[in-house]
Amino acid sequence: MRDPPPDPALYHPCFNQDDADIVLASCERSRVLFRLHSFTLRTTSGWFRSMLSLPQAQPPHSPREADILYLDEDATTLEHVFRMVSGLPILPIASYDLIDSILYASEKYDMPGPPSIVRTMVLGPTFLGQPFRLYSIACRYGWDEEAKMASERTLVHNIHAAEHKASLQKLPTSALLDIMHLHRERRELLRQRLDDPPFVPGGIATCVTCDELIDYHTWRELKYKITLEMDTRPLGDTILDHGLSQWPEARACWRAKCPNVNCDRVLYDKAETSRVIRECMDNLPKTVP
Structure with missing residues (x-):
């Protein structure tokens, strides 16, 4: 039947x-x-x-x-x-x-056919707003341009935050190392630049005008704050747009003067400091290789 x-x-x-x-x-x-x-x-x-x-x-x-x-x-x-x-x-x-x-x-x-269609769809705002998931998918399927675009968009996020763990766990080892290296390299390159001229080392030195002993502790604290911020948001935009003007550490820097009342020299140049930091950030790597 x-x-x-x-x-x-x-x-x-x-x-x-x-x-x-x-x-x-x-x-x-x-x-x-x-x-x-x-x-x-x-x-x-x-x-x-x-x-x-x-x-x-x-x-x-x-x-x-x-x-x-x-x-x-x-x-x-x-x-x-x-x-x-x-x-x-x-x-x-x-x-x-x-x-x-x-x-x-x-x-x-x-x-x-369907993956080629999906590849164009993930460039919409709905999916670009979740760059770690886009990066994971792009790496899995060999979409190099999308992977680079996604890696740049991850720079507004803390890669160590718990909500990104699931996406990162799906990555091949090489792709995971690439994205972690990008985030760390931006922080380290900026940190190293902050130790080079025209910046001061951040310890004890003498005033170039009156030879009074100066403790550059305010600059040392600001450098530490900048480094922490790059860990949290490697894009660094919050440092330039808000941090160097509003952070207590930054305000302390711009107020700092030579302790010799007869000298009263301002220790740090806010405009030059901001210019050099911005210039450094403009030259930092923005995407995975």
Whole structure:
């Protein structure tokens, strides 16, 4: 006795053409069926091309339950993938979780089309706002330009923050080392520059005007604050836009004078200090190699 045909209500309304000859099912308990043309699957998927190249029985006009191919993906993922390979309008994608599912399915079924579409979609503001996840995906699939763009956007974040741990754990070792090196190198190069002329070492010295002993502790404290800020936000914009004007450590620097009341020389030049720090930051590496 032949199996009964599946309930027509189970078919996705966009994938229920009468002349389509392959029926695929999603993994949910309340599964969704997708009826597609074998030609579409052969030309867009290496996996289906190999499977369908095997000898096939002539399919009946109305498929039975036994004729359905059950897949491991949910209906949402399959709908997005099948729309992309079928030339149907593409639905908005609102989360990286869905992007991951689409890319994994495309990789599994050897479908080069959907990843190329996703690659353009991740350049939208929704996804650029999560640069660590974009960097992880771009590195996994060899999207070099997107990886560099994402690495630059990570500079407004603290790479050691707990919310980025899951994305970083997905990275290959080389990609993880590259992004960590970028963040650390920016901090270290700036820190080293702050020890070179025209900056003072930050210890005990003599006034160039009156030879009075001077303790440059205010500059030492400001350098420490700048270094901590580069750890938290390696882009460094908060140092230039706010820190050198508003931090207590910065204000103490600009107020500092020679302790000799007859000299009263201002110890630090705010404008020159800001100029040199800005110049240094402009020359810091901004992306992974």
